[in-house]
Amino acid sequence: MKRYVSVILVMGLLLSGCSKEKKEDKEAPVLTLKEKRIQVELNSKVDYQSFIEKAMDEVDGELISVVKYNEIDTSQIGQQEITYTLKDKAGNETKQTMIVDVVKYFKNKIFSPTQVKPEIVKNPEDITVLVNKVHQLPQDWEPNDLEPIIDSKFRYLRKEANAAFTKFYKAAKAKGIEIYSVSAYRSYQKQKINWENQVKVFGEEYASLYSAYPGRSEHQLGLAIDISYKNQGDNLTEKVASSDIGKFIESDAYKYGFILRYPKDKVSITNYGYEPWHIRYVGVDLAKKLHKQGITLEEYYKEA
Template sequence: MKKIALLTMIGALCLTGCSIVKEEDKTAPALELTKTRVQVGVNSQVDYQSYIQKAIDEVDGDLISAVQYNEIDTSKTGQYEVQYTVKDESGNESKQTLLVDVVKYFQNGIFSPLGVKADTVDNPEDVTVLVNKLHQIPEGWTPDDLEPVIDNANQKLRKEANEAYTKFYNAAKAKGIDIYSISGYRTNATQTLYWNNQVKVYGEEYASQYSAYPGRSEHQLGLAIDVSYTTQGDRLSEKVADSAIGKFIISDAYKYGFTLRYKKDKVAITNYGYEPWHIRYVGIDLATKLHDQNLTLEEYYKQ
């Protein structure tokens, strides 16, 4: 009875003079963006809110409406940063950065690489490396295991890619399919010549669609090769798609580690025009995955 009376007394004292101590909130809100880098056209309006994936605090709940960000000037091409910041009621803060490339878009939906700051890849020797308008090869890097391909001593591929290409070539020939190697490895000087010539003859829009800016070409990796059904005339055109080798690329290239890099239905993703002649070695495992799931390298690296 004495114990009960003591507890009752303590309870009464707490009701009149005690207060519950609230634990201090030291956890910052969880702030996530939908992307880390985006491209927008010159003079376009940026929907900054659309890039916020979530802004949630354990105590304050949904804070998306409280997210602050700076706006950028889209009147000039170049790379800009948008800093997203959100604070909870306790003053805990989270930040995320969105890189925005302001680019020159053409009517075909492809943007020019001019004025675009490319990230330099740190693994150019990896057969699965992504090189495109936004990712470039380190300056001065060249493959050290180039070999001439089976049907053209003037065209080369890296050893692993060349061994796979030889198997692919022999398989095509065994089926009676005409296949000719048109363009394999290119030096930076050669790619510069290609780019400048395309711009001079056909203009920047065409060059941006069918030629890579120097340092951003898969041909410089020694892993890509253009093939055709002929060595004459317009050998690299969409006619390749309807040829026996074009169809063989679609059905069998992945079995040898190659992927059709620039597909007709993926132009907006690869940012290059449809090239049924351009195959890229990525290894059998990845090539099979890209084939089975209809993915580009860009889509694969976003997974």
């Protein structure tokens, strides 16, 4: 009996000792950033920690204060990188890198696309693709399904976008709304000429506000179209917003898969001036989502 009790006691001690052993920490801490790419102003100070969204370890807890990072030189225009490194007490390490474009902002808070090294998009045929000052189409890319639009045999959209625009156009006409296309698909070369003319006549600041650098124009996608309430004269101005077609764009464009690409209250996000005449086809599902949430394509991809 004593021997039996001794065995039980020994086993109990062994089990008790095992339960007190700490499990080895082999799990790397979690480190996430708020942005993948940002633009900062020339000669500005950078708040490096403000871009950290989460720095957490399952064992050590919150670790934002111990995240290490390299500093960048904001006195030089161009692309740089900030690498954030987080190491927990057990020595497990995680790294995240953020691309930084150091740019010179104009007084209107717009920066020139000429100062930015763009990312070449890999899916230009996707109707939801993001093209802007930092996302560029391949220079030789052009749509293979362009069709003349309903009110001009000299202007083109991609097949799906054209079908949607035809419905939008007819719906406007049915309401007695005047609607005229002004510009649709533009090739890389045509956009190059357009950009250079804008710079020559109005200067780089104005061109950066209202014109896209070649390769970074939505018009090259064959999914964007500029429309107005009149077909001649100074027809692409903010007056479009208060016209019947401008109001129809705001209220109904999303139902046909189009979005107002450059809203008045989103200039700091799109980095383009307010263009109440420029609509972009993204498909009905995404257009409805963006309209409901009141966000731009930039904001959508940031959240994705």
